[in-house]
Amino acid sequence: MSGKAPRGVRLVIALAGRRNAGKSSLINALTGQETAIVSDTPGTTTDPVAKHYELLPLGPVTFYDTAGLDDEGELGALRVKATRKVLYRCDVAVIVLGEEGFTDYEKDLLRTIREMDIPHVVAWNKADLRPEEHTPEGLDAPFLHVSAATGRGVDRLKRRLIDSVPPEYRQERLILGDLIREGDHVVCVVPIDLAAPKGRLILPQVQVLREILDCDALGTVVKEREIEAALLGMRTPPALVVTDSQVVMSVAGDVPDDIPLTTFSTLFARYKGDLDSLVAGASAVDTLKDGDTVLIGEACSHHDVADDIGRVKIPRWMAQYTGRDLNFEVYAGHDFPEDLERFALVVHCGACMLNRTEMLRRIAECKRRGVPITNYGVAISKLQGVLQRVLRPFGVMPNTITTPTETPHTISASKLDNIS
Structure with missing residues (x-):
């Protein structure tokens, strides 16, 4: 079920750290599946690997397993750059510490994440290999001990991730639900051009139609040449007309000025x-x-x-x-x-x-x-x-x-x- 959620509505959680810190094992422990390839050989994960998962009560999320920050050589530098690109688009970052603890690599990573204002969690993996719990030297951020091998602390890490997500993921964001009421009529103007996928509507149009139904409103879909006839056939004016931006000028000419009009892309400018x-x-x-x-x-x-x-x-x-x-x-x-x-x-x-x-x-x-x-x-x-x-x-x-x-x-x- 979680695999069918659109990529753009998923929470993105990225795990980053040095090679052999146990990032892949930790993702497997978090998802309860053998998703990522695990090996004792440093550098097994080369490119970012995505795993879709249902993290309740948040819903669909994507975990990213990334290459080690201490990857070496010219190719290693490219892998590290790819890791930082994943961080750029993540909602929550997990800094995974290995046996060596909090080194210069993690210090630099923590500094970057804070500059980007990304919510983050520090997880010191391989707790089963340490004789006792203690704070990593030099770490000035909250952390928790986990063991991907035994499962120790994994549920606690999940709860910490849920508590760390941005506020907008705790609240349902509306595309147009605050602009219409139950029983309202909404007209969607959908031109069919070369870029339209054959047999389908593009994602923003689908999401708008779904929200109209979720609001118990009525939705009518027409092409731009049919909007005038559609309006004339209605007993009462629609509460809103939503049009594709490419035909907004012609649609604006056909829709009376007292009928609210906007575009799919403008709705998404606010939604996203x-x-x-x-x-x-x-x-x-x-x-x-x-x-x-x-x-x-x-x-x-x-x-x-x-x-x-x-x-x-x-x-x-x-x-x-x-x-x-x-x-x-x-x-x-x-x-x-x-x-x-x-x-x-x-x-x-x-x-x-x-x-x-x-x-x-x-x-x-x-x-x-x-x-x-x-x-x-x-x-x-x-x-x-x-x-x-x-x-x-x-x-x-x-x-x-x-x-x-x-x-x-x-x-x-x-x-x-x-x-x-």
Whole structure:
């Protein structure tokens, strides 16, 4: 059951430490399964290994077994770098100490984890090999003794992990459940384009539909050409219309202004990130200059299609909107550039394949480096002059948002027809 949960809604717990500290054995003990390969040979785990598990009462989680921090050589350095990438996207970190205790490797790791503000637990493994319990020399953090071999302390470690998770995992986050009530009607506008998976809807659309049902509301799914007829056929106006961002301009023209309207990606900007920050970041579009480089951040790797939203449409619309000669670079999957400062703006996808912690960490990293960040849906709504409207259901109206009449480069409907 836990294996079917979307990756982006899982709690990520990473185990990190030196080689032969017993990280793989500890994951096997935590999950009660022979998940990770265990060997007395240091460096058995080379690349991060994921194990899905149901950690009640939290629900679905992913444990990551990582390479040792003291891995050697050029290849070892790459493995250590991969370990740190896993830490970047984890929600809770477990620092696993081996027989040697708290060495310089763990000190550096603990310092990094604290700088990243990651909740963490220190587990001193192989307690069955020590004559008595004592505090590792130099350790200035709470810890507990465990033995993956005998199971000693493993249940206590599970409870500590549960107590360490971020508050948002203890509370149910809503995508649109706070915007609708039981019995409300919600219309979802879902265009079918080349990027849509054959025979399926994309994950944000599925999650929105599921939440509509969970709220005991009524959901209607139409394509963009059917929205006007669907509205005319309803006895009462819908409580909300949610549209794909790519057709938001045409849908906004067909949906009366008194009917609340937003986009799937804007819902996910709030669900997976920080809507206020992403809206504020969109204002940087108005200050772009010739030669500026814009980062297109994709949370998942996929085949590049002819009219790809992130790689083709957004760059085309942004160049049209600004009238500037801009450069665009795409980073896909969990890759995020270390030299963020060279980008004038980051435009991130809806993050349906990331958990909220990783998305918030990306937003925080951009803020720390002084780089504005927005997401696909917010950016598209701004470029098409409807940002005020799609934000209205949330009550978000910061001073950084400009109206179409205040923005000289807003794309006109005729020009949009020519480039979409």
